Amino acid sequence: MQRQSLVIANWKMNGSRHLVKQLAKTLRDAPEVLADVTVAVCPPAVLLAAWQSEVFYDQVHLGAQDVNENAAGAHTGEHSLDLVAEAGAEYVLVGHSERRQFYGDTEQRIQAKVAAALSASETKFKVVLCVGESEQEREAEQTMQVVQAQLESALQNVSSAQMAQVVVAYEPVWAIGTGKTASPAQAQEVHAFIRQWLQQKYDVAGTSVPLLYGGSVKAENAETLFAEADIDGGLIGGASLEPEAFLAICRAAQARRS
Numbered sequence: 001m002q003r004q005s006l007v008i009a010n011w012k013m014n015g016s017r018h019l020v021k022q023l024a025k026t027l028r029d030a031p032e033v034l035a036d037v038t039v040a041v042c043p044p045a046v047l048l049a050a051w052q053s054e055v056f057y058d059q060v061h062l063g064a065q066d067v068n069e070n071a072a073g074a075h076t077g078e079h080s081l082d083l084v085a086e087a088g089a090e091y092v093l094v095g096h097s098e099r100r101q102f103y104g105d106t107e108q109r110i111q112a113k114v115a116a117a118l119s120a121s122e123t124k125f126k127v128v129l130c131v132g133e134s135e136q137e138r139e140a141e142q143t144m145q146v147v148q149a150q151l152e153s154a155l156q157n158v159s160s161a162q163m164a165q166v167v168v169a170y171e172p173v174w175a176i177g178t179g180k181t182a183s184p185a186q187a188q189e190v191h192a193f194i195r196q197w198l199q200q201k202y203d204v205a206g207t208s209v210p211l212l213y214g215g216s217v218k219a220e221n222a223e224t225l226f227a228e229a230d231i232d233g234g235l236i237g238g239a240s241l242e243p244e245a246f247l248a249i250c251r252a253a254q255a256r257r258s
């Protein structure tokens with residue numbers, strides 16, 4: 001089954017209004033890429049509004065890097081689904097390893113965030129669930145076990161119908177921001193495992209879920225990673241801050257379709 005290529009930029013706590021303009025221009029100047037590849041950008045929430053005035057949503061989609069599981073209330077510093085939707089977000093990253101490690105994203109909270117995002121009635125959010133093992137876990141040969149446990153917990157109450165709104169990003173923690181990329185074979189092995197798990201639980205709905213690889217994807221390695229059967233695109237950190245590099249990665253995802 002040929003799934004649509006998808007590339008998502010995660011700026012993390014980086015970027016500026018200037019970079020919004022630069023990247024938006026670079027992408028606008030490549031309509032042939034945007035015609036073939038779904039591209040989304042997740043800037044820091046305070047830059048969503050700047051993006052809103054630069055993009056047409058049929059060209060570039062916007063996303064939030066995280067969201068609070070509560071609808072509203074006394075949660076200083078947090079953003080609700082309604083707030084990020086109002087700022088243009090259609091995608092929401094959930095369970096990124098940096099949030100799991102440093103900002104209190106327990107399995108329970110991740111499950112609650114997934115549930116909240118999937119049940120939002122006004123906006124049909126796309127939830128990008130991030131999973132992945134640490135270096136220690138890989139060395140102990142626990143990769144599949146860890147990834148399976150993360151999937152089981154986050155998707156425990158998610159129905160087949162809701163899976164049309166879910167994207168899974170495999171991000172080995174040891175490859176994030178380290179310059180160490182999983183080899184295409186290593187990434188494919190885990191992606192195939194995730195695909196199989198999804199198909200077992202969700203049947204046909206599991207076949208359609210886009211699977212992204214993230215972890216030091218660069219213009220130089222994107223094409224070989226995206227050539228793997230179960231890698232439908234990437235979740236890009238550092239390289240998404242360089243417009244030309246990001247565009248080259250989107251082109252690599254476009255090449256995957258031909």
Ligand SMILES: O=C[C@H](O)COP(=O)(O)O
Pocket residue numbers: 010096171175176177178179214215216217235236237238239
């Ligand atoms: O969300 C993106 C990933 O954490 C990958 O980041 P990176 O491309 O800087 O390694």
